[in-house]
Amino acid sequence: MRLITHNMLSCNIKGVTNGFPLKIEAEKVIEKEVDFNPDFLKHMFAKIEWKALVEAARAMGYGELPEDSPDVAVIESADETFLKKLHHALLEIHLEEGALVCPETGRKFPVNKGIPNMLLHEDEV
Amino acid sequence: MSSRPEFLAPPEIFYDDSEARKYTSSSRIVEIQARLSERALELLALPEDDVPRFLLDIGCGSGLSGETISENGHQWIGLDISASMLNVAVEREVEGDLLLGDMGQGLGIRPGVIDGAISISAVQWLCNADKSSHEPRLRLKAFFGSLYRCLSRGARAVFQVYPESIAQRELILRHALQAGFGGGLVVDYPHSTKKRKEFLVLTCGSVPTSINDGHKESGSDDDDDDSEDEENGMVCVSDRNRPRKKQRTNKKGKGREWVLRKKEQSRRKGNDVPADSKYTARKRKSRF
């Protein structure tokens, strides 16, 4: 699972009001190269919860993202330094083994072979 | 017809390791799923601006449908309840992210972030009660409600479904509309029992006037029975098979009966039609 997906996921256990962001417990992180597409990044930028992304990237061992969300001028500028970092953080780092933890209940969703197990128990639905 | 897999066992049991492998190594299935996915993507009607979009593939299985999304240049998240199917997807190195999850429990995705969703041959599974705790209505409600929330305004969701009955199709459609979606059914190959394919095309947010993507009949001989207007939804019958069907006549041509019927139809419309005679619908000699 990549951080673009992590940034969209929230815990939907019944009764949980603040299931975002899921805390990452990383045991194994891998990287895979992906073609750089600035248009896609610009499109996605507005949807990203910045603080969650910075924290998630850090949990995966990537600390290059700026603490504060850059403004739109940076996104649109010809200098692609920032976009390249965003690209790497969102699309190239994968959580292979570990867990996602609900911030409200502490429930752990295990991640194996890159696949988070988001199945809820019957009493969580 | 072989019996429907959703009657045999719950999906996570039915799609075990061996079935997942069998499913994905059948070149026939691979081809059919690719074609269905291609059509679903077309019906998603994403803006044609070459910007990749972030899509959901619900019931993504071993990634056959997701691969079509990747080939079209988009990013995706796939959700499936069968670990075996997802393992095959991992082996095949699909480009999307995979989640093990049950759509009937609702999607745990933030509001408004997804640009579109497709689901190929999967939603009919939701109509079954596989566990005593399963109530199909509640599961459909949870699913469509959560899907509606996570889509961005104006986004579409396209479901290719094999409903078991008219009641089942209505059940699915009703829950989609109750969740706030607009839209309706698009039927490809409506006249072929074998190739007939149904797509539920749903729009999120903006009020759709109609979903008119099905290829409309243009000939006058369409007064057969394809107007199955649902109460709430819009039904659109598309006519992808018409040309081929017309060719599927015997070598001798369409036959006298057919010609007589057509002439009679035309007469009823008040057209000037030559009288029938023993020469009607006879083949000309090759050297006329």
Ligand SMILES: C[S@@+](CC[C@H](N)C(=O)[O-])C[C@H]1O[C@@H](n2cnc3c(N)ncnc32)[C@H](O)[C@@H]1O
């Ligand atoms: C016929 S396969 C289609 C797979 C893929 N979309 C394709 O085109 O090849 C149907 C899939 O739906 C999945 N499925 C059934 N019920 C589900 C549920 N409640 N939640 C998530 N996936 C489900 C099954 O596990 C199976 O992989």
